[in-house]
Amino acid sequence: MHKIWTIPELTSHIVFFLTRPDSGWAEGSPDLVTLSRTCRKISEQALDAIWHTLPDMRPLLRCMPPDLWDETLDESGVLVTSFCRPVRPSDWDRIHIYGPRVKRIRFNWSEYRCPPNLRKRCDPPVYIVLTQHAPVLLLNVQEVQWAEMRDDSFFFLRSLLGPNATKLTFHWPDRLSEDERVGFVNHIIAASPGLQELRILPTSTPCSSAIVDLLSRLSNLTYLRLGLGITTPHDITRLSGLPHLREISLNAELPIKSDADPDRFNYDYPPSCLERLTLSTTNLEPWIALIPHLNNGRRLQSILGYVGPPRESTIENLIETIAHCTSSTRFTSIEISAEPSDSSYSPRPECGSLSNVVRPDVLASLFTHVNLTRVVFATPCQFRLDDDLVKGMGLAWPQLEILVLGTPIAFNRSKATFHGFLSLVSRCPNLHTIILPLSELALDAAVLDRSGGGGGSVCCSREVKWINFGETIVTSSTGDPGPEEVAELLLALFPELFTVLAQEWSALRRGSPGRRLWKKVDRFVRAASRGR
Template sequence: MHRALEIVELVENICAHLGPADLVSLKTDATRDLALLARTSTIFLNPALDVLWRSQDSLVHLLRCMPHDLLVIPEVGPPRRHVRTIAPPIRLRRPILPTDWERPLFYMCRVKFFSMGNPARISDVLDVFGQCPPAQYVFPNLEKLWWHEPPFKHFSLFFTPRLTSIRLFDVEADFSVVSNHILRCTHLKSVVLCVKRGDYDPAARSSWPFSSIVRCLTHIEDLHVPEIDSTAMEHLAQLPCLKGLHFSYQSALEEPRPFERSVRFPALIQLGVPLVTVATTLLKFFWQTPLEKLVMNGTDRIPMTKMAASEFYSTLAAHCAHASLSEIWNSGQTFLVEPTPEQILTYSVAGDILQPLFSFSNLHKVELRHPVGFDLDNATILDMARSWPHITIIKLVASTTRHMPTRVTLEGLYAFAEHCPQLRDLTLTFDATLVSRTPPSDEPRHNQLCLQCLNVECSLVGDPGPVAEFLFSIFPRLWAIRTAQKNFADGAWKPVSTRFKELRDGEKSRSPTKASCFPTPSVGIILTIRSVVVTI
């Protein structure tokens, strides 16, 4: 055997290369190779077994190491698509003896990542484990624990002082069982606590102890909780390592007390909140925070007024570092019936409201949704394009099937071709009934070579030929045109797509050497329809 294999670190790296990432089941080939290495030589024994046992998604493998006369372990058939298989429970045949633990103890200390997916299947076994454990914990060196289903009565057998990451689902069922364990482990770096989806009972939420738990976390780097109070937010604002913060049911908080203008949330780069209105109050706890990604993915059945939108954008610009923000997503839905003129006046978002966003010059992805759309003009679009030179995705979407009238024309669309060379996906309602010459002089138009998808939403269109020619002259690599209109397949934009395809095919035939530069979809221009559901 080569002398290099006597170096322990080298052997460990070889075995680690065969193994999976955290909590990912080993492939059959990897399992076989690691088992062969472990049996080949004592040099490989411990490094191979460490990788083989490092990540476990059930206790079955450990139970199979116990004497055959101790347990009845029914076989589980292969998983069926779209069918949830209920595994038969594992039963004890006799009491557990101290000698039964000799072989399992050799492997238990090697497990670092464990996922408990079906506690009910091994409930009887865990009852006995708690009465005669070989040690205080089943896996004494456990670092990451995922628990997918209640009950949590056996939680203490797995919650070791070494834990740095936990992920618990449906915890409101008996959360009091696990909260004390979490409070005793102050070195947690990643905590994900998920309550049952759809539970909005105010009485139940009033008893959620998430704020008290959060106030005890001092080394946290990534936190997912349903909601917390203002005191817990103040605690998080001072933590030097917190990078990700996500809420699922957070309600608006009272405005924070005046604080010193030093950096707050100094390491936070990701914030996830359910609603825009909630984001506004949370952002008031920030100051010069280097936030990179802001996501709002809830459903707000109370439409956001232009005043609320103005407060949100101005608060974001006032409390976050302008050089850091790269993504802002509002991917939820805001429900509103077909707007009246009064509602358009109340809910429309004009350029002056969006102006604070233009201070974030490093934005790459922007998705904004407002009930009736955006009251923009060509000057605002030009200002937007100049402010976001690195932008790759822009989606300005209204939540109803009918947008308010727009003042943006094809001339305004040209601003993105001139100032946003990396833009590849654009969603915008504009007026394509008239085609003007842009630029007005004899200078050649800029060719933007990245845009591939254009969603015109509810844009009006005139003569399809000139519109297609204009789009082809500035976006020659465009291959997908989408719209919010239900009858798009037979609507006014279909001739535009057809003519655009003819122009592009003609360009390819004239310049065969350049044809490879164009993305080639399977069937010409892809025409897709975005379904829109309006809830009254």
């Protein structure tokens, strides 16, 4: 038995096959002959399972003769695998046996983030030897996830890309020249023309039009994540027009001048099949003008954005643009998050002014998209809500699962009440996450009756698990309610509730009275959830 095999893996495969109806063991012949036949029967399947996924090249290297390779600790405590003599032709025999069984190379990200004394890597000369051995080392690899950023190990990635590769993830070293980047993308197209998913992780290097020209030749792409900065609408529209592309994720800025007319650009491309658009940008405004063009195939269903804190005019412009987008299936998800990147963030002073509140009629314009399941605007902009608008959401979006309007900060312009909130939940049976500021949470007779205090219906929804009412004040006709009383009320209405501080920004956990109350309520709710 080769030492790369592990006893638990072999045991699990043997037990699986022994319990199959067609095995002699299951028919009542528990002898060593039957066991040996079973082991021979599963040997190929066991080898395929063991070698299907590798975290890096080290398992294959360890199958080579033991006098060829060695493992030592470098100055930082990382375990380095290296060759200690020249490689002979016979040393490759086991790699030729096991290599064709490898279908996936997935870099171990958890190991990459662990302390240096627990990390492992290959010595750079090892990659050079492997590259020189064969143009494609693992012919049957279908998925490659590579995070090595040294030049030698990065260019070894070429030896892993073959005609069967359909998924590729890598991080481009910033020091590569433009010619090297273009050459590498050319190699991807030539070696793996059937590539379906491509992820280039974020980098500070911009994406040139020459690279976009090459990427647009990958006609089988269904998913593209491009961490390179794209600066022209022309390039974006070309990529979105790929015939099978369903999802695109871009980490880029798009500096379109305010006086620029998007119709001046040439958008004469085939209808886009794009269904999901993900953006990471500090300025959302220029992208909004492109949404109708990216949806020229009328298939766009989802927009996800990680942006810098936008003004209410930007959010209103985005909502109105989406509301006027026609789609064969209508939008199912709109998620815009402007969470601060560090704890020093504090809301702009104007966030508390009426001028920074999104108008209710703008939000209501989304009611035409009746298939929405996620509506998330986690931004400092606040929404002017009332009970009619909240109830309208429940009527318009019965499939709603997540609703986030604003962020849990002190500037609250909502006039919605707890009664409107309960009406929304009752009309959306799948709703499980709600961040919705209220004018107040009044423990009046109607609410107490609904929670069971007056013999009414106890449970409102068993799906609701995450809630955040911001700094909504809790009132009661019998005096100031305590946190335990509020927690009992919410748990009676929502038995599966886990927290009342869902998606809380750590930078905004201040000591206001409302925040202190909800922190205490949250402790009671979490304690109850642990006791279920």
